[in-house]
Amino acid sequence: xxQPNISDKGRNWAVLVVEDDPLVRATGVDLFAxxxxxxxxxxxxxxxxxxxxxxxxxxxxxxxxxxxxxDGPQLAQEIARLHPDVRVVLTSGYVREEQVGDYxxxxxxxxxDLIAAVLDAQ
Numbered sequence: 001x002x003q004p005n006i007s008d009k010g011r012n013w014a015v016l017v018v019e020d021d022p023l024v025r026a027t028g029v030d031l032f033a034x035x036x037x038x039x040x041x042x043x044x045x046x047x048x049x050x051x052x053x054x055x056x057x058x059x060x061x062x063x064x065x066x067x068x069x070x071d072g073p074q075l076a077q078e079i080a081r082l083h084p085d086v087r088v089v090l091t092s093g094y095v096r097e098e099q100v101g102d103y104x105x106x107x108x109x110x111x112x113d114l115i116a117a118v119l120d121a122q
Contacts, residue, residue, distance in 0.1 A: 013059035014038035018048040018075065019091075020067045024108070028062060031115060045070030045078070052083050059085070060119070065092035065100060076103055089118050 015037050017028035025041040032039035040055065042048040044067055052058055061079060065072040076088040090100045093108035106114050 012057065014040060014055065014057045016040050016042060016048060016051055016055075016058045016061045018042045018045065018061060018063040018067070018072070020044060020064065024064075028110065031110060031112060034112070035116060035119070037119075044068060045075040048075060049078060049082065052079065052086065059087065061086060061088045062091055062106070062115075063088060065090050065095045073100060073103065 015032045017025055017032070017039060019025035019028060019041070020043055022043075025043070029039040029041045038057070040051055040058065042051055045063075046069065048061065048063065052061070061075075063072040063075050067075075070078070072090045072092070076090065079086050079088050087104070089104040089106055091106045091108055091110070092100075096107075104118055106118055
């Protein structure tokens with residue numbers, strides 16, 4: 001299965017925002033909705049993995065680097081193992097891009113143009 005692209009006509013895929021701060025999570029979900037995409041929110045890695053299992057239409061995960069329990073890079077590794085066709089983008093307001101390895105990264109606060117660029121990167 002191909003990676004998500006904002007220009008896809010069907011937009012039959014969804015996005016999952018994984019963020020422990022409820023206001024930031026809601027902002028992320030709203031941002032993707034403004035871009036015309038279905039979006040779900042998860043508080044932590046365990047909830048994210050459950051949603052990925054239950055909602056196969058999720059093709060992209062935007063995950064905070066710092067979360068309680070499973071952090072963003074750990075979640076990304078688990079997603080790669082269990083759902084290799086799902087793309088993961090990490091985000092943080094405290095960690096810089098060079099600190100997340102080979103993962104795509106969007107800094108906080110989010111800008112719509114940067115989020116759209118990530119979606120169109122594939």
